[in-house]
Amino acid sequence: MTSSHDGISRRSVLKGASAAAAAATFGFPAIVRAQSATSIKLGIPTILSGRVAQLGISSTNAVKMAVDEFNAAGGLDGRMIELLIRDTKAKPEEAARVVRDFINSEGVDVVFNCEASSASFAVQEVVREAGTFCTHCCSETSSLSADPAIHSENSFRFARQGIHDAVASATYAAEMGKKKGIKKWMAVSPDYAYGRDSVEQFFNVLQQVDPEAEIVGYGWPKLFEPDYTQIITQVLQKQPDAVYSALWGGDLVSFIDQGALYGLFSGIEFFGINLADYTTMSAVRELPEGLHSGTRYIAAFPDTEANHAFDAAYHERWGDHPTNWAWQSAAGIDFLIAAIKETGSTDSGALAEAMRGMKRPSPFGADGTLTMRAEDQTVVNYALGWGTTVPKEPFLIDIASTDWSTVYEFETAWKKSQGYI
Amino acid sequence: MDLAALGDCLGTSSCLIFQTVGGLKIGLLMFLVASGLTLIFGVLGVINFAHGSFYMLGAYLAWQTMALTDNFYLAVLAAALGVGLFGVLFERGFMSRVYRGDVLVQILLCYAFILILDDLVIIVWGEEFLSSLGIPDAFHRPPLFVGGAIVPVFHLFIIGFSTLVAVALWLFMTRTKWGKITRAAEQNPLMVSALGINTSLLFAGIFALGSLLAGLGGALAASERSISSGMGFSVVLESFIVTVIGGMGSIGGAFVAALLIGMTRSFGAIGFPLFTDGLMFVLMCLVLVLRPQGLMGRSGG
Amino acid sequence: MKHETFLKDVAIGIGVVLLLALLFQVITDPGIHDLIIKTCIFGLFALSLNLLVGYLGLVAFGHATGFATGAYVFGLLMQTGTWTIPAAMGVAVVAAAALAAVIGAFCIRAREIYFAFLTLAFQMILYSAIISFVSLTGGDQGLMGGYPKPPFLGIDLSRPFDYYLFVCGVTVICVILLRQVIQSPFGYALRMIRDNHERSYFLGIQVKLYQWIAFVIASALAAVSGVMMSLFVTGAFPNFAYWSMSAEPLFMILLGGMQTFLGPLLGAFILQLLNDLVTEHTRYYGLVLGLVILFFILGLRRGLLDVVWDKVSDRRRKAGTVRPASPVTGDAEARERS
Incomplete structure (x- = not known):
């Protein structure tokens, strides 16, 4: 049973989730217990509400596809996966x-974490x-897994990371830099931890691979x-050859739309690490040609x-393209x-043991496989x-x-420079 | 803090023009929204805390009209009128019931509407942000080069249009009968009702006008800003700051304060890049402490 | 007389704590324990705000300043690893009171809506500072990585029962203290200021001074709830200082009732329950909460406990036993609310 918030069919939400919740709250414990004794609970x-609701919706969409398939195939000796999805309102x-x-x-049995950082x-x-088994599927902050001080034996991250992205961005940027x-x-980046880390790590690696790269402003x-008017006018006055940006979603769209009014992208190479998301690119009024994106x-x-x-399976079921979180x-x-x-x-220790070092074929792997380091x-x-x-x-x-x-x-x-190893 | 950069900027004409035009555009857009808030406060004595949500509603309505008709001007018009109508319904159906309640009840009523509207737009238009309206075809032209600075033609349109609205508001308040009644109601509501003027009608009308301005601001801003649930909150905070600094109820004060904030944002981004927001709150605190009635408000608060 | 009510309060308080302790043993569902814990934390937060809103007529829209200061100062001290919990808690509360003393000195000069905005503005400055001061506060990520909770007086707060009882106990102590404040001559003076500003002046009450003291007390108690919240999440997050955190206790006051002493506590319970139940069913929590607020404002026109109390006193009056309208304020009906 995937009783959860669907977003698309609200009626099924009210039927499925409320039945379970009503039972739990108003006391038909026997029924719930009988059912859940055999199910694997995730x-x-x-986040399902507010302006980053897409985070939760697209994540849970992807999970539901896999879980339905697993359950349809009979589960684990008849034990089905049951999803409990809760909105935390980004708090x-x-x-x-x-x-x-x-x-x-x-x-x-498992906390399947689809929260932001x-x-x-x-x-x-x-x-x-x-000591519960946990997967982190949305946080890109490197320290979540890199910092040994907060390490947990039973937590695994399935998400891209700031430092990986920074290396990819900087090596690409250095090559483009040579060419152009x-x-x-x-840098034009949102003023919060992710935006600042992204810029710092990018420039750090960039200056190692291209010692001539000079930073003229932030x-x-x-x-x-x-x-973004006051930011755009500043960029125009500093006259950099290129701008690196970790803006995302609606913010990035506004920046590009407003920048286009000033003709910002005709003279400046733009490197937006988060541009190539379907929702973002399709929302830009007139997506300029030749912007660079991760x-x-x-x-x-x-x-x-x-x-x-x-992509096709996701699109068929949800009428939308997958996101990075998906x-x-x-x-x-x-x-x-x-x-x-x-x-x-579903024992926490056993799962963790199996998970460490696991390598699987995957559509999202660089060479067709992913590895859990x-x-x-x-x-x-x-x-x-x-x-x-x-x-x-x-x-x-x-x-x-x-190149990995x-x-x-x-x-x-x-990691060494941060004192993590 | 980078005061040297700020000094450099003030000393070069290109930077001065760049930041001034940018500040004018931001400030005047802010004025459109804030003038509605201050107008309502001046006459009705209530703070419409949901004003930012009206701005958001304006943006969504404009987007919808744009999607249906592909006509920018029609979209702006529909948004302004639509939100104006919504404002009347809100005032008659809800706000008018708590005029005599205490401030807490008024704030919470508005807050309830913020919560409801934020979810309603998600239910109607989806949880993902919407793209901006884009600018009308007539303004699809290369930006102007003025004294070494770049000025988008569309920004000149926004500046000109907003100034026109400000002038029209001023003419309305000073030259028309209803404007005079409105100002009289600000001074002495009892006298106005004693003169046999239908205050319910007046209040509904003022609320409609104030809401219309919020919708207009939302629609114009949506020409180059993406649209999302919750976009109203930062706007209502800014509008409050403008209203408080200018003097609550003073349209002229709102005009001056909006430009002041616009310039603070524009030049502050050079001098105090990480504290432009804090700077606005500090300005507001200073005004509240030193001159509670605001720059152009009547004394007594 | 006063001494007697104090002893009575203490006796009731001890009874409540014992009852809650028993409840913990009887109902083993930790979800219920968390519900009670959060009700205590937010209940105290709302009660402290009601000292300003209900008893002084000052709508403070920046009450989270005290809450966040308490949580952050406590969290930062505990992260050093050298502080005991009571000491860190004491410093956190004093720090919040000191900050409130400064902010209050500015804010009480303003009236009504201006007071609301000024408190909000100061809170937003604190929020901006927390967000910008990354090296100390962790910026938008908050204080992460947890902190040790060294046992004191045989209490080990990393044990669920100890933490539960600690929160209940501290809340009850603070509630008793707050009641003492409200029933003291100082408390009566506050109500007089609320009801008739001018008369209070003529009677020689130093209105601004009294308002300022109440502001500091309320903030200090908010800091206590902030400390308990920090212990709950083993950290502190910037949204503790965000404006919405100041709106929550206002909802609680509205839902529970501001005329009755324990109204806000009931409001906190309702809001937590609403949150838990509604988020399990729909992601349109805001919509539901908004409609509930509308119902309370336009339908009931006052908080739940106020409604109950009015009913009770109505019945008493009919039965001939005339008593003051409210157990604490004594003049609730004198204050017309539309």
């Missing part, structure tokens, strides 16, 4: 409460104390800033049958199901690349993929 704390303390509730009251750290605290004679760089709009999720990269099939959650649930099948159990329990070898935009589908062309050996090299150096 508790998903995520860390609410995420902590929900996860505690999952563990203590609902008795979930700050709430993910709160979730990590709870599962670390409780880019010397002077400027623009720090706040998160969800509606108006690959968030795009069906054309990796250009394999498996990836196109995932592929990450799809990878997470795929590994989790594999671990459950392999161990034949044992040492810091985070996913590696996912498809990483940069390309340039075109106004229509496939939106991104000339995609150059990043380079990523590992810089990642190790970064």
Whole structure:
């Protein structure tokens, strides 16, 4: 039973979820227990409301696809996966409460965390104390898995990471820089942890691979800033050769629309790491040609049958393209199901043991496979690349993929510089 | 903090023009929204805390009209009128019931509407942000080069249009009968009703006009800003700051304060890039402490 | 007389704590425990705000300033690993009171809506500072990585029962203290200021001073709830200082009732329950909450406990036993609310 919030069919929400919740709340415990004794419970704390609701919706969409398939095939010897999905409204303390509730009251076997960064750290605290098996599928903050101080034996991250992205961005940027004679760089990035880290790590790696790269200025709009005029005018006056930006979603769209009024993109190379998301690119009024973007999720990269099939299946069921969070959650649930099948159990320690070092074929892998790295329990070898935009589908062309050996090299150096190893 | 950069900017004509035009555009858009808020406060004595949500509604209505007709001007008009109508319904159906309640009840009523409207637009238009309206075809032309600075033609349109609205408001308040009644109601509501003027009608009309301005601001802003649930909150905060600094109820004050904030944002981004928001709140605190009635408000608060 | 009510309060308080302790043993569902814990935390938060809103007539829209200061100062001290919990808690409360003393000195000069905005503005400055001061506060990520909770007096807060009882106990103590404040001559003076500003002046009450003291007390108690919240999440997050955190206790006051002493506590319980139940069923929590608020404002026109109390006192009056309208304020009906 996937009783949850659907977003599309509200009626099924009210039927499914409320039946379960009403039973739990108003006391027909016998029925619920009888059913749940055999099911494998996954508790998903995520954001379903407000302006980043897409995070939770696309993540849970991907999970539901895999779970339905697993259940249709008979589950684990008849044990079906049951999803408990809760909206935490982007509040860390609410995420902590929900996860505690999952563990203590609902008795979930796995916390399948689809929270953004700050709430993910709160979730990590709870599962670390409780020892529950946990997957983080949306937080891109590197320290979540890299920092040994908050490490938990039973937590695994299935998400791209800031430092990996930074290496991919910087190596691509350095190459473009050589080709196009880019010397002077400027950053325009949202003023919060992710935006700042992204810029810092990008410039750090960039100046290692291209010692001539010079940083001429920073623009720090706040998160969800509606108006970028004063930032754009500053960029125009500093006259950099290129701009690096970690803006995303509606903010990035506003920036590009407003920048276009000034003719910003005719003289300046733009590197937007989060541009190549379907929702973002299709929302830009007139997507300028030749902007550079990292690959968030795009069906054309990796250009394999498996990836196109995932995109098509997702599109058929949800009427929408997958997002970056969707592929990450799809990878997470795929590994989790594999671990459950392999161990034949839902024991936290056994799952963790099976998970460490697991390698699986995946549509999202750089070479058709993904690996759960044992040492810091985070996913590696996912498809990483940069390309340039075109106004229509496939939106991104000339995609150059990043070499993971380079990523590992810089990642190790970064970890050392942070004192993590 | 980078005061040297700010000094450099003030000393070069290109930077001065760049930031001034940008500040004018931001400030005047802010004025459109804030003038509605201050107008309502001046006459009715209530703060419409949901004013930012009216701005959001304007943006969504404009987007919808644009999607149906592909006519920018029609979209702006429909948004302004639609939100104006919504404002009347809100005032008659809800707000008018709590005029005599305490401030807490008024704030919470408005807050309830913020919550409801934020979810309603998600239910109607989906949880993902919508793209901006884009600018009308007539303004699809290369930007102007003025004294080494780049000025988008469309920004000149926004500046000109908003100034026209400000002038029209001023003429309305000073030259028309209803404007004079409105100002009289601000001074002495009892006298106005004693003169046999239908205050319910007046209040509904003022609320309609104030809401219309919010809708107009939302629609114009949506020409180059993406649209999403929750976009109204930062706007209502800014509008409050403008209203408080200018003097609550003073249209002229709102005009001056909006430009002041626009310039603070524009030049502050150079001098204090990480504290432009804090700077606005500090300005507001200063005004509230030193001159509670605002720059152009009547004393007594 | 006063001494007697204090002893009575203490006796009731001890009874309540014992009852809650028993409840913990009887009902083993940790979800219920969390519900009670959050009701205590937010209940105290709302009760402290009601000292300003209900008893002084000052609508403070920046009450989370005290809450967040308490949580952050406590969290930062605990992260050093060298502080005991009571000491850190004491410093956190004093810090919040000191900050409130400064902010209050500015804010009480403003009246009504201006007071609301000024408190909000100061809170937003604090929020901006927390967000910008990354090296100390962790910026938007908050205080992460947890902190140790060293046992004190045999209480180990990392044990669920100890933490539960600690929160209940601290809340009850604070509630008793708050009641003492309200029933003292100082408390009566506050109500007089609320009901008749001018008369209070003539009677020689130093209105601004009294308002300022009440502001500091309310903020200090908010800091206590902030500390308990920090212990709940083993950290502190910037949305503790966001404006919506100040709106929540206002909802609670509205839902529970501002005329009755324990109204806000009931409001906190309702809001938590509403949150837990509604988010399980729909993601349109805002819509539901908005409609509930509308119902309370336009339908009931006052909080739940106020309604109950009015009913009870109506019946008493009919039965001939005339008593003041409200157990605490004594003049609730004198205050016309539309």
